[in-house]
Amino acid sequence: MTTLLFALSLISFWLISHSPIDPVQAYVGADMTRVSPEQREQIAAYWGLNKPMLEQFWIWLTSLLKGDLGTSLIYRSPVSSVIAERFMASVALMASAWLFSGIIGFSLGVLAAMKQRTWVDRLIKWYCLTLASTPTFWFGLLLLIVFSVWLGWFPIGLGTPAGTLSENVTLLDRIRHLILPALTLSVLGVANVALHTRQKLVGVLDSDYVYFAKAKGEKGFILFWRHGLRNVALPAISLHFASFGELFGGAVLAEQVFSYPGLGQATVQAGLQGDIPLLLGVVLFSAIFVFIGNVIADLLYNIIDPRMRKGETV
Structure with a gap:
């Protein structure tokens, strides 16, 4: 089961990372035209989106082993709370x-x-x-x-x-x-x-x-x-x-x-x-x-x- 979850996480992370959707633009929304390049870089750095894919996955995986699923970008709250509430x-x-x-x-x-x-x-x-x-x-x-x-x-x-x-x-x-x-x-x-x-x-x-x-x-x-x-x-x-x-x-x-x-x-x-x-x-x-x-x-x-x-x- 552990091996299956790891494989699913790795494949899902790779697919999501190659998505054409820009998470920073989706995060900012309609105000994207008012955001300067410097602010865009700050947002990406805050969420760790400016790091290489493998490094992002490693950070997420180490947090997962500690019981932390991360923070949702769109709900601005812990992922575990969002899943529990929605489920x-x-x-x-x-x-x-x-x-x-x-x-x-x-x-x-x-x-x-x-x-x-x-x-x-x-x-x-x-x-x-x-x-x-x-x-x-x-x-x-x-x-x-x-x-x-x-x-x-x-x-x-x-x-x-x-x-x-x-x-x-x-x-x-x-x-x-x-x-x-x-x-x-x-x-x-x-x-x-x-x-x-x-x-x-x-x-x-x-x-x-x-x-x-x-x-x-x-x-x-x-x-x-x-x-x-x-x-x-x-x-x-x-x-x-x-x-x-x-x-x-x-x-x-x-x-x-x-x-x-x-x-x-x-x-x-x-x-x-x-x-x-x-x-x-x-x-x-x-x-x-x-x-x-x-x-x-x-x-x-x-x-x-x-x-x-x-x-x-x-």
Whole structure:
């Protein structure tokens, strides 16, 4: 894990350093014409942008080993504070989308497999294949136009009502602003889980022991519960926890479409303004985020199927 984080940091730093965006110009903004060359050099020296790339990376790496991720250029605050604050805004979005996409995707996959070669199976496959080829930003814009602009059922964007103090924002207000972004992520995340679950369950239903169970009179939900659930649950869990990276990437696009003030929107702003410390911090955080998802999946394997524990035979 340490080697992976180091490689990600080095590659990300190299890519960001070769970006055409001038971080000093992005830092100053519209007042760049009023900044003299001497002031520009002072700004670059203050942030360490006048040093060679390897030296900048070494300074950042030594600070990281001390627990310091640096200071964000655009937020003027520690990177760790920015990530913590923005992630708390994004965690409700990603958690709700991840949970609903897993439950709905698994249920649709099971239903399609149990009703294979029927109109139900064909409808679910068509639905999933259509969603799998739908861009996140396009689907988000579609929901925004229909439910916010035309019907007026939900707010157009943001995480809270505009012009309202944080202490006056109610839980219902936050939920109303969360529904469309979460729906965008969860609906698009259904396709992979559903198609994968259907394929695995179809293979299980065609096995010899299932045919034997059918010969004994088992069918429907009882057949699935006794012989199919454990065999399809493990692959579904593995796929869904491995989708943490896709979930994070989808959250970036969804938060931009709905102007949701989460970590994804902060990542886009950091990229557009050349905020190297914040971008590197997000890269490390996202890598750890995906790693934790895989670790949780491994732990759940042992809970769902005790036969996978070390030292036990199947």
